[in-house]
Amino acid sequence: MCIFNVFFDNRLSQTPLTESLEGLQPILRTSEEVRAEFKRKGISISQWAIANAFPPNLVYDVLAERRNPTRGQTHRIAVTLGLKDGEIVNDQELATAIGA
Numbered sequence: 001m002c003i004f005n006v007f008f009d010n011r012l013s014q015t016p017l018t019e020s021l022e023g024l025q026p027i028l029r030t031s032e033e034v035r036a037e038f039k040r041k042g043i044s045i046s047q048w049a050i051a052n053a054f055p056p057n058l059v060y061d062v063l064a065e066r067r068n069p070t071r072g073q074t075h076r077i078a079v080t081l082g083l084k085d086g087e088i089v090n091d092q093e094l095a096t097a098i099g100a
Helices: 031-041 045-051 056-063 072-081 091-097
Strands: none
Touching (some): 031 056, 045 056
């Protein structure tokens, strides 16, 4: 079970932030807002991380800004949580995009 749509506004309900929608911009949140949303929904950070196949300690590091979410898992975590605007690509898409 994926607790993915917890961080999207009602207009985006089931749509990931990574998809572009005409006229809608992703809603970026601060770490404090994300933590408050977890608390409001009764979801622990570890529970969300496991449900979304992320290492809990890495999610804690991203939320505490101990890790720069530039690439890899930290990037995917930050985009999924709505901390940063970005695109999540799978390995096949990445290989195709860089011409490998």
